[in-house]
Amino acid sequence: MIEGPTGPRPLVVTMGDPAGVGPEIIAKGWEAxxxxxxxVLAPAPLPFAVLGDAATLAKQGMPVEAVYSASEAFQVFNRAIPVIDQPVPRPVTAGQPDPANAPMVADWIERAVDMILSGEAAGMVTAPIAKAPMYAAGFRFPGHTEFIAELTSDMPFIGTRGPVMMLTAQDLRACLVTIHVPIDQLPELITAERVTRIARVVHESMKRDFGIAKPRLAMAGLNPHAGEGGSIGLQETTILRPAAEQLRGEGIDITDPLPADTLFHEEARKRYDAHICLYHDQALIPVKTLDFWGGVNATLGLPIVRTSPDHGTGFDIAGKGVARADSFIAAVKLASDMAAKRATR
Known part of the structure; x- marks a missing residue:
């Protein structure tokens, strides 16, 4: 149990787009x-309170109970889903996102951050949002990660500040240097400065959020065979290897760039605590191959703990009762673990 200034602190969950699968996976996740x-057979993850539209959540067939503070989750969680009700202005139709409701979706995220910064909650789990209705309503951030980074930008933080996106699946932690960018832009975006900053964030997070005293990092190469001595690309020799040498000089245990096609199998994963991946698919393909349903997205290098299911809003299946909550459940467990590690430091 994590103590705050006014008592035990739970997690807070934001509903995401209410027309997506967020309400369904929250309800199924709560039940599990x-x-x-x-x-008594397994360590219990922290309970959570939901920030969202109570009427939409109640349609999922699980008991819902209104609460006024996150701390009430400890009393309510075993009998009902605790919800801090902030209704959306327009009725929700599953599978049909409405830009009129998008400002409230953003408000849920902002209030969740405030609750953590004030000590009311230990961390947050964000259900998926959809960019198009958010943008139509004037949302100016690429997604959750950048929005939460902006909301916490003025808060004190010891160490190298992110945000850095990390995807986890079982024993794999894949951390991204670039995210949603076209492949042809990678050579100009993968710089020594960017790579070393990401590696520092990951190294510090492994110690702070995962309790690993001496993290072992693996760096993936950009080109096939990690450039093969410069015959299949020069980034490994001109950018990545010098960056790795600089990081080792700072006391960070990191490899030279390694061929990505041999970096993620079972034996290789045992040798490293986290992988520095250079672009989206280099990280996402092994994560989703290893555990398609249970992957988690975590944001490293922020003053708060934030995780999310590693999937989208699922408008095509919303309201049909077929959405799986595996990733949401894993996100709650990871947020609980990370918050507990921070609380002991």
Whole structure:
């Protein structure tokens, strides 16, 4: 149990786009996690309170109970989903996002951050949002990650500040140097400055958020065979290897760039605590191959703990009762673990 200034601190969950699968995976996840918390056979993840539209969540067939503060989750969680009700202005139709509701979706995120910074909550789990209705409503950030980074930009933070996106699946932690950029832009975006900053964030997070005293980092190469001595590309010799040498000079245990096609199998994963991946698919393909349903997106290098399911809003299946909550459940567990590690430092 994580203590705050006014008592134990739970997690806070933001509903995401209410027309997507967010309400369904939250309800299914609550049912599974409630059962786990009642078991004595496994460590219990933190309970959570939901910031969202209570009427939409109540349609999922699970008991819902209105609360006024996140701390009430400890009393309510075993019998109902605790919800801090902030209704959307327009009725929600599953599968049909409405830009009129997007400002409230953003408000849920902002209030969740405020609750963590004030000590009311230990961390946040964000259900998926859809960019198009958010942009139509004037949202100016690429996504959750950048918005939360902006909301926490004035808060004190010891160490190298992110945000850095990390995708996890089982024993794989894949951390991204670039995210949603075209392949033809990679050579100009993968700089020594960017790579070393990302590696520092990951190294510090492994210690702070995962309790690993001496993190071992693997750096993926950009080109096939990690450039093969410059015969299949020069970035490894001109940018990545010098960056790795600089980081080792700072006391960070990191490899020279390694061929990505041999970096993620079971034996290789045992040798490293985290992987520095240079572009989106280099990280996402191994993560989703290893555990398609249970991957988690975590943001490193921020003053708060934030995780998210590694999938989108699923408008095509919203309201059909078929969405799986595996990734949401894993995100709650990871946020619980990260918050607990921070609380002991």
């Amino acid at each position: 996690l409630k059962t786990q918390r009642q078991s």
